Amino acid sequence: MAGTDPIHQFVIQDMFPIHLGGDGTAGSGLNFSFTNSSLFMVATVAVISLYLILTTSAKSVIPGRAQLVSELLYGFVANMVKSAAGTAGMKFFPLVFSLFTFIFVANMFGMVPYFFTVTSHIIVTFALSMLVFLTVVIYGFVKNGPKFLKLFVPSGVPGYILPIVAPIEFISFMSRPISLSVRLFGNILAGHITLKVFTGFIVTMSSLGFLGILGSALPLIMAIALTGLEFLVGAVQAYVFAVLTCMYLNDAIHPSH
Amino acid sequence: MVTQVYAQEAAAPAEEHVEDAAHGATDTHADPTADTHATTEAHGGEHDSGVFPPFDPATFPSQLLWLAITFGALYVLMSKVALPRIGNILENRKSIVDADLAAADASRQKTDAAIAAYETALADARSKAQGIANETREKIQSDLASKRSAVEADLTAKVTEAETRIAATKRDALTHVDEIATETAQTVVGQIIGDVSADSVRAAVAKASKE
Numbered sequence: 001m002a003g004t005d006p007i008h009q010f011v012i013q014d015m016f017p018i019h020l021g022g023d024g025t026a027g028s029g030l031n032f033s034f035t036n037s038s039l040f041m042v043a044t045v046a047v048i049s050l051y052l053i054l055t056t057s058a059k060s061v062i063p064g065r066a067q068l069v070s071e072l073l074y075g076f077v078a079n080m081v082k083s084a085a086g087t088a089g090m091k092f093f094p095l096v097f098s099l100f101t102f103i104f105v106a107n108m109f110g111m112v113p114y115f116f117t118v119t120s121h122i123i124v125t126f127a128l129s130m131l132v133f134l135t136v137v138i139y140g141f142v143k144n145g146p147k148f149l150k151l152f153v154p155s156g157v158p159g160y161i162l163p164i165v166a167p168i169e170f171i172s173f174m175s176r177p178i179s180l181s182v183r184l185f186g187n188i189l190a191g192h193i194t195l196k197v198f199t200g201f202i203v204t205m206s207s208l209g210f211l212g213i214l215g216s217a218l219p220l221i222m223a224i225a226l227t228g229l230e231f232l233v234g235a236v237q238a239y240v241f242a243v244l245t246c247m248y249l250n251d252a253i254h255p256s257h
Numbered sequence: 258m259v260t261q262v263y264a265q266e267a268a269a270p271a272e273e274h275v276e277d278a279a280h281g282a283t284d285t286h287a288d289p290t291a292d293t294h295a296t297t298e299a300h301g302g303e304h305d306s307g308v309f310p311p312f313d314p315a316t317f318p319s320q321l322l323w324l325a326i327t328f329g330a331l332y333v334l335m336s337k338v339a340l341p342r343i344g345n346i347l348e349n350r351k352s353i354v355d356a357d358l359a360a361a362d363a364s365r366q367k368t369d370a371a372i373a374a375y376e377t378a379l380a381d382a383r384s385k386a387q388g389i390a391n392e393t394r395e396k397i398q399s400d401l402a403s404k405r406s407a408v409e410a411d412l413t414a415k416v417t418e419a420e421t422r423i424a425a426t427k428r429d430a431l432t433h434v435d436e437i438a439t440e441t442a443q444t445v446v447g448q449i450i451g452d453v454s455a456d457s458v459r460a461a462v463a464k465a466s467k468e
Contacts, residue, residue, distance in 0.1 A: 010310040012320070030318040037316070038323035045331040052339035059342070061350050074343040094336030102331055121311045123320050128328070189311060 006196035010120055010189070012037050036116045037124075044105045044118065073101070077242065084246030088253045095135065096249075099128060100242035107188060107234030111227070119237075120192055122185045129180035132245045140252035151255045180244055187237050191230045198223040438462045 014033040021029035052073075055066040063071055077097045081089050103119055110117025118124055140148040152169040153162060201219035205212040310316070443458040 007310065012310060012313070012316045014319075018319075031315060032319050032322045034323065035316070035319055037320055038327075041323050041327040045327045045334075048331060049334045049339065052343070053334070056339065056342050056346060059346050059349075061346075061353055063346075067346075070339075070343055071347060074340065074347070094332060094340055097340060098328065098332045098335050101335075102328060118324075121316070121320060123311075123317045124324055127321055127324055131328075185311070 006193045006200065009117070009192060009196060012116075012121075015039060037118055037121065040106065040109055040116045040118050044102055044109060047109075048101045048105055080243060081246050081249075084243060085250040085253055089246065089249050092135070092246075092249050095132075096242050096245050099132070099245055100238055103128070103184065103241050104235060104238035107238055108231070110188065110192065111231055111234060117188055117192060119184055120188045122181060125181035125185040126177065128184075128241070129177040132180065132248060133177040136248045136252040139249075140255060143252065144255050148252070148255045151251055155256055176244075176248060180241065184237050184241055187233050191226070191233050195223060195226050195230060198226060435459070435462060435466065438466065 012035045014031070014035055015038075016034035018032040018034065019029050020032055051066075052070050055064075055070045058064075058067065060067060074097075077100055078090070078093060080100075081093050081096050085092070106118040109115050110120065140151070144150075151173065152166045154165060154169065157165050198219045202216045202223065205216040205219065208215075307313070439455065439459045439462045442462055443453060443455055446453050446458060
């Protein structure tokens with residue numbers, strides 16, 4: 001039954017152990033091992049970097065197909081940043097571009113059977129969203145100073161409502177990294193579990209004889225449909241993460257609503 | 258293996274906590290399933306790594322470290338190499354296209370100017386041709402008129418001259434008529450009657466021509 005365990009795909013296995021600190025006993029200290037997760041992070045970054053750098057090395061004025069894909073990707077993210085955060089937001093373009101491509105390629109890698117899905121771990125998505133959150137907070141205060149706090153005081157709201165509105169705005173602002181990370185993590189995790197459960201049904205039912213094999217067509221159809229859906233979810237979640245990043249950055253650049 | 262052992266150790270207090278919580282919640286009802294539930298969880302944990310893998314804090318340092326390394330590398334590669342390069346390609350293309358468009362526009366304006374110049378030249382030439390034609394026509398007409406008037410004057414002069422000559426001749430002739438008549442009469446009379454004096458015949462002719 002281990003083959004159909006829907007949780008097994010999320011297990012992190014050490015590939016190249018690195019342990020720091022601790023008293024030498026197992027489990028003590030910090031585990032910095034190179035794991036299957038690390039492998040796919042490296043693979044994700046390698047695929048993105050190699051593709052973008054190799055396809056644009058010719059610098060052709062008339063692009064080939066491969067170069068055109070890189071240019072379209074560039075234009076897609078650049079438009080996203082410009083429309084959400086304005087021209088001033090273009091200084092964060094490399095950040096948004098890295099986030100979008102990293103999450104997108106990691107999600108696509110996750111759709112390959114036996115591949116590990118980097119974004120299915122909350123710590124990864126939380127770290128990425130904290131990166132965005134801290135960028136917004138630090139840049140917001142550095143650029144605007146105390147005026148950044150205007151973010152919590154929407155313009156046009158009468159003074160007597162402010163004691164109610166400002167805390168709500170503050171809570172919604174502080175919950176951004178959580179919602180951002182949990183949205184991506186939850187979508188990917190739930191999708192992969194569902195997919196695994198349905199494909200597990202196929203195996204289980206097929207082992208029940210002729211009728212079971214016939215009946216396994218139902219979860220098979222479901223699994224095929226879910227695979228398509230998961231590709232969509234993987235792409236959409238990368239897009240959503242990038243768009244929300246742009247909108248949060250817009251708050252840091254133009255804090256008054 | 259290390260994570261598994263650690264996770265099992267970590268799972269043990271968690272299991273107790275769950276049991277405590279379950280007992281606390283079901284104290285008054287003394288629900289027997291609470292125990293079963295907690296035991297099942299602990300039992301399942303022994304098979305796998307103890308906790309649900311995405312929530313296993315033992316894996317956090319490794320994931321954070323490698324995420325920082327890989328994402329940092331990605332950010333550096335993107336911001337220093339890939340994105341400026343693509344930006345340059347797009348900018349370069351835009352400038353080439355703009356230059357081409359500007360050149361095309363300049364050529365078009367040149368063509369327009371050439372067409373305008375051609376048309377003005379054509380209009381000039383046409384008006385000049387018309388002018389030359391008019392001038393020539395006028396010259397010819399005036400030439401013709403002067404020649405005609407000269408010829409006419411000549412003719413008139415000739416006509417008057419001829420008329421005076423005719424008048425003179427007529428007058429001459431008329432003066433000779435008397436003479437001829439006299440001579441004829443003298444001859445006729447001389448044949449019939451004999452010699453008559455020329456004076457008497459002349460008088461008689463004069464008398465007859467007066468009648």
